Amino acid sequence: MITATDLEVRAGVRTLLSAPGPALRIQPGDRIGLVGRNGAGKTTTLRILAGEGEPYAGSVTRTGDLGYLPQDPKEGDLEVLAKDRVLSARGLDTLLRDMEKQQALMAEAADDKIRDRAVNRYGQLEERFSALGGYEAESDAARICHSLALPDRVLGQPLKTLSGGQRRRIELARILFAASTGGGKSNTTLLLDEPTNHLDADSIAWLRSFLQNHDGGLVVISHDVDLLNDVVNKVWFLDAVRGEADVYNMGWKKYLDARATDEQRRKRERANAEKKAGALRAQAAKLGAKATKATAAQNMLKRAERMIDDLDDELVADRTAHIRFPEPAACGKTPLMAKGLTKTYGSLEIFTGVDLAIDKGSRVVVLGLNGAGKTTLLKLLGGVEKPDLGTIEPGYGLKLGYFAQEHDTIDDMATVWENIRHAAPDAGGQDLRGLLGAFMFTGPQLDQPAGTLSGGEKTRLALAGLVSSAANVLLLDEPTNNLDPISREQVLEALRSYTGAVVLVTHDPGAAAALNPERVILLPDGTEDHWSDEYQELIELA
Template sequence: MIAITNLSYYLGDRALYEGASLHIKPKMKIGLIGLNGTGKSTLLRMLNGEIQPDGGNISKSGDCTIGFLNQDLLSYQSEDSILSVAMQAFERQNQLQVQIDKILHEMEHNYRDELVDKLARAQDEFEALDGYTIQAKAEAILEGLGFSTHDLSQPLRQFSGGWRMRVMLAKLLLQKPSLLMLDEPTNHLDLPSIQWVEKYVQNYEGAVIVVSHDREFLDNVVDTTVEVSGAKLNLYSGNYSFYIEEKAQRNDIQRGAYENQQAKIRQTERFIERFKAKATKARQVQSRVKALERMDVVDEVLDENAKVHFRFQFTTQPGRHVFQLEDASKAYGDKVILNHANISMERGDKIALIGANGRGKSTMLRIVAGTEPIEGVRRLGHNVSFTFYAQHQLESLNIAHNLIEELKYANPTKTETELRTVLGCFLFSGDDVFKKIKVLSGGEKSRVALAKVLLSQANFLLLDEPTNHLDMQSVNILIQALQQYEGSYIVVSHDRYFVESIANKIWYLEDHQIKEYPGTYQEYNIWLEERGLQSAVSEKAIVSSAPPQVKSTPPPVSTPPKKESPKPENAKALRQAQKLVEELEGKITQLETQKAQLEAQLADPHSYAEKDVLEKLNQDYTHTKKELADTTEAWEVAMLEVEELAG
């Protein structure tokens, strides 16, 4: 359907893509992943024709249509109702409807056979295009995305950016393009809407490319993962969990290849150094010097899974009770959020507040923070100090500060070394710490704001959608930081993997009350199913992450036994030793070629599509690597023997 061949794209002198290739087939469900700044959104824009590549080719089949949901659509506004905006997807049907209405109006004053024929043709085409059902389809999708029946007639401009994005998603889904491209679609969706989109995309007839930091969403939706790394597009034939396992395996192979090559380089350099002064070894020495020059260097594996090694401390220990609400009520006109609600929170509680948008989750955080007035009693516990993180607070960062200055403002007691350590945990290293806040991306600002929250020495955190605009590596860092945090917190998030990783209790709003489930998010979901409030989740296809490793013991290469050094006059022994060295050198060359070929095959993403092929390649690679090591060791022993005999 779409073939990307030798794609290149540069930002200044930095290559976002260089010789990248990918074949997108019909019905593929692709998760496009990679660190922020690697070019995921740029690739989508190139596929959409908004950006032209610097090199290579993107070819599309003649019948390929593309629908692209991106964050720019947040700014779209219209006086039309959201139902009318969504129905703009049916361009031809809308044209026919206007034509039919015009003909009918004309026939009221001028009834002619010509108009009757024209009306019949228009109505036949309209019916063939399912024109009489388009409104029902649009209403079903909008309501699936969280809109009420009343909302459908309201002007688009009355809705926030996140809700406008849902309307644009509905319009896109109604268009049913051959390739549906979704850039962070879950950022502005609540959990029920995310689950609805999951099911829709799973059953979508066309191909899909999703850029998302939501691991659970990717696991449930995609059947192929494409990683943007090293200016290449690396394909993995499975969902995100499959990718994690396969990525680890590929890294192990590359790490082994790197270590083996480094060992070979050291051995070759020792040979050159040892024999460079011997005229009889000049040919072998020169051969090895040239071999080093021609060698394709294997890159060292870089660990992209940053670890947090910082103890986030606070100076004041709170009492047992952190927060309480008694007989609390809150309403906005006729919209009731709380009605005589009671809830309490104790020291050490790690709470995730979940539920559909519009139920009052953010309002609840503001009530806890004391910035939202209520009827009833709000009480903070003894020695409780809190800090509040929300997306709008990114605007409170001082754009004139650099990163060190901004963190110093949050905690003046920390030294620059300690602040650098914290920034390192949040992926800012080297001279990055002197960047001005004003030049940071949205995701980078989020990381700075989160670092400030954790440096504040507060023993109680309120976090509203902290994973928005963070890539997976940054989400992983935040998870580690919160797992190490010894205080209490309440988190509002729609990221199920994140919630499962950091919460030991679940709060949810039901019947205008705050209710508590004393367990993890996974346990809460099971409990919901048992209550019959949630339909059973269909079993996910579990893709085996890696083929079983078959232990095989390759026949060892015989190492010549050490023997006492023969006398110099023993010419026969010297000739035998020299012959053995030549045989071993020939075998080493053969094995090195064989090993390089196997590494090339293992580096090819297509090798991972067939598990039986991958298993055979792994076995051959392990056998060849062992045989090469044994042969090299035998060669070294033989070389020493030749040196002693010739000595």
């Protein structure tokens, strides 16, 4: 169980959340949807609940086991095998390695005393291994991994050889494995930040079922409306305008209905109060003209002000980022070409011999299963990584803009202002402030370290960097991840209107539809084909 008392959350000088008393409590059986606009403080609040950050004020108490999936997991040793990373959730990876060492000693030791010690030690380790579920637990871990579309070959690879999406699914598998006793039930409290990122449709369906059957507490941040509708039985709404949390003890659909009804009530009450206050002000103006009735006029004005002040705050219309990709710089007919691109990690071949030509204004989608090398291809094209074989050939006037799904282009230690200044060193300061304002970064937020931003805010900052670039070829890797519905639609509209060339990697069918692509590159083979409705359906199924 987790209880937050008098919790106050800030980002710099900005108050994100003030929740007096024990308003925020997570108990077994609670399945809470933590919702609000990008920048409302969802990710920051979840980090504090998980013990990964400190509140500005108040306290958080935790009892029982906890499983936390951050939006951008930072794994430890990337040399560790994926399977061992999952098993480490129960300490089984260490036990297995120790058992293997004792087995080797038992087989190789010439000294009877050394062999006897190894036998005794192996027996102790095996007893503990059995108490933790042993080989059944290994089977459970494999089942969870397969349900998250992680095949056996991936489990046998070091983390460093996996794509960002695969590593994130390994972290999710690790957390769910720790919370599972074979039937997916335990009293572990799960804190999950955008758990459906990088999951295909089948994996999302399996995750939905797992969470529905989870006996412990759950807090989930997600822009997957279907997941929220099917899983949550309580909603915490973080109001970015008021800096408060509203708690709704109901499911997702009833919450949406309740908010709509509540907002209609607020509007009616405000309209009636403003009408009465207007009449009082008009009367006060008449009385105020006579010196003998000045006091009565002032009392009427004060009454009108109290009438407005006593109203519940009407929800202010959500601000939206004004996202428009840059007017592309002039370039030649084919600004970017690649020949024979090959990339391997150790003995693992990602893809080999990939050729492509990105013509001026062309629109290309890169498709493939998770781990097929989509992100790697964009990194090679963007010069972030080097191919093992093959060449990248820039054409006349090439100006690249690269959006990384893991926000690798953002310096977490630098401020918002320093990041945009780095992205556009030649732009004027006033122009950059105006640009950041269009992306909803103003005032003290400019001095906020980028590492403290939410995933959606990082996405907006990275997109602001692209807008400042005047790029004529955009490399976009999952540009709609972590965005609320309004911000996502802004990105899709920007895709529709952009006239430069785009190479897009996405699991979002809406992003592909907005791009209206001409071609598709299929990985790992590198096959090129004309776009068709079949490929749109493939994204929808994935």
